[in-house]
Amino acid sequence: MxxxxxxxxxxxxxxxxxxxxxxxxxxxxxxxxxxKNVDPKTxxxxxxxxxxxxxxxxxxxxxxxxxxxxxxNTLASRDWIEKALGCGNQSIxxxxxxxxxTNLPAVKVETAPVKEVVESSINLHKMPIFTYHEEDxxxxxxGGACIQKDPESGRQNAGYYSLQLKSKDExxxxxxxxxxxxxxxxxxxxxxxxxxxxxxxxxxxxxxxxTAAHTHFDEFELAGALxxxxxxxxxxDSIDVDVPAHxxxxxxxxxxxxxxxxxxxxxxxxxxxxxVEDRNIFKVQHITTRKNPIYQAILSGSGDENILLSIPxxxxxxxxxxxxxxxxxxxxxxxxxxxxxxxxxxxxxxxxMNAILAAFGEVPFVKICIAVDEDVxxxxxxxxxxxxxxxxxxxxxxxxxxxxxGFSRDPxxxxxxxxxxxxxxxxxxxxxxxRAQVVNPGIDLDSYLAD
Numbered sequence: 001m002x003x004x005x006x007x008x009x010x011x012x013x014x015x016x017x018x019x020x021x022x023x024x025x026x027x028x029x030x031x032x033x034x035x036k037n038v039d040p041k042t043x044x045x046x047x048x049x050x051x052x053x054x055x056x057x058x059x060x061x062x063x064x065x066x067x068x069x070x071x072x073n074t075l076a077s078r079d080w081i082e083k084a085l086g087c088g089n090q091s092i093x094x095x096x097x098x099x100x101x102t103n104l105p106a107v108k109v110e111t112a113p114v115k116e117v118v119e120s121s122i123n124l125h126k127m128p129i130f131t132y133h134e135e136d137x138x139x140x141x142x143g144g145a146c147i148q149k150d151p152e153s154g155r156q157n158a159g160y161y162s163l164q165l166k167s168k169d170e171x172x173x174x175x176x177x178x179x180x181x182x183x184x185x186x187x188x189x190x191x192x193x194x195x196x197x198x199x200x201x202x203x204x205x206x207x208x209x210x211t212a213a214h215t216h217f218d219e220f221e222l223a224g225a226l227x228x229x230x231x232x233x234x235x236x237d238s239i240d241v242d243v244p245a246h247x248x249x250x251x252x253x254x255x256x257x258x259x260x261x262x263x264x265x266x267x268x269x270x271x272x273x274x275x276v277e278d279r280n281i282f283k284v285q286h287i288t289t290r291k292n293p294i295y296q297a298i299l300s301g302s303g304d305e306n307i308l309l310s311i312p313x314x315x316x317x318x319x320x321x322x323x324x325x326x327x328x329x330x331x332x333x334x335x336x337x338x339x340x341x342x343x344x345x346x347x348x349x350x351x352x353m354n355a356i357l358a359a360f361g362e363v364p365f366v367k368i369c370i371a372v373d374e375d376v377x378x379x380x381x382x383x384x385x386x387x388x389x390x391x392x393x394x395x396x397x398x399x400x401x402x403x404x405x406g407f408s409r410d411p412x413x414x415x416x417x418x419x420x421x422x423x424x425x426x427x428x429x430x431x432x433x434x435r436a437q438v439v440n441p442g443i444d445l446d447s448y449l450a451d
Contacts, residue, residue: 202248
């Protein structure tokens, strides 16, 4: 069940770059704008969190210590992203699921907006890199797409990894061994090739979502399929990596294989501070930008990050669940990635559990999965919990499944067990569970109110 969009949103189509997307947000009244100078540690993150609660993107005109402007909370609404992707009448999950099984190779261009300015010297301290949380170990780049090239296949990989500022030209790279990028990093070292990497900041939502997806082909080929036209890429100046031509900022450099420094802590998407660990150092050797570049910030654990990570995974869950149970209508990982809701029209008893098990297999970090009927709003947790309370026989409709795969950072083993809940009505007594409705539920209240 999707919320109603305004006529302004319905006129929008997918754009090529972040700037055009922000213009659409501004015209639709979905963008807050701060002209005052703001501190990147004591003010900006808190203001960003407040904008998340308001459901608006937030544009900072002036950040202390930097000449760059900043955009945050870019992906705070499914409505926004549906329009950015050009979904039409389809739900965003259906649309992404349909297109994510195909690819459209990118095209190479010789010149690009992201090369309008070449920095004469490297000084990352002049970038508006936020320190987000009280106990963070330092400023972090959280909205940078990290791109590497596989030395064997020539295929590029893009993924989001946090980078902690260490010096004017060095960052500690939080890239876990479970990441596809880590495999490429190891391959390059084994082939005695420099571990070259580009960090791309300031992307359109289409490229952001493609970067966050798990795909067997190049993420930017997926971006082309999502957009319906090839993505334009340009080669970096100092390394053999191709980057989106319409990005805002490119950091080019190498990952040191034999040099590590302590990284962390940083408040993460689970809402905690993970352990400080030694991470490889990424050395920035070259920077290009657009004129008057816009830096992109992502607050960990916010709706912004949740939508970025959840949409590609919801598409994966939808495909897997439908293979297990044909009556699956929609899925959600909102408002929290660890909880999956599956909406379905059940044909046989047992189908909901089949769909739930498929979801656990597709997205290992899901901890709780709940199946509901079509009359339950899967985006409304109050409605979902109403179904759990009123439609489940706990001794029969719930299963705790142990010793399953969770995710790599789980020292306390909180995510190795899963809770499966079938909150659908029993088929043989479904009429007993019909919902009470008021007479004439679509009545127009405004027409009755005094002017």
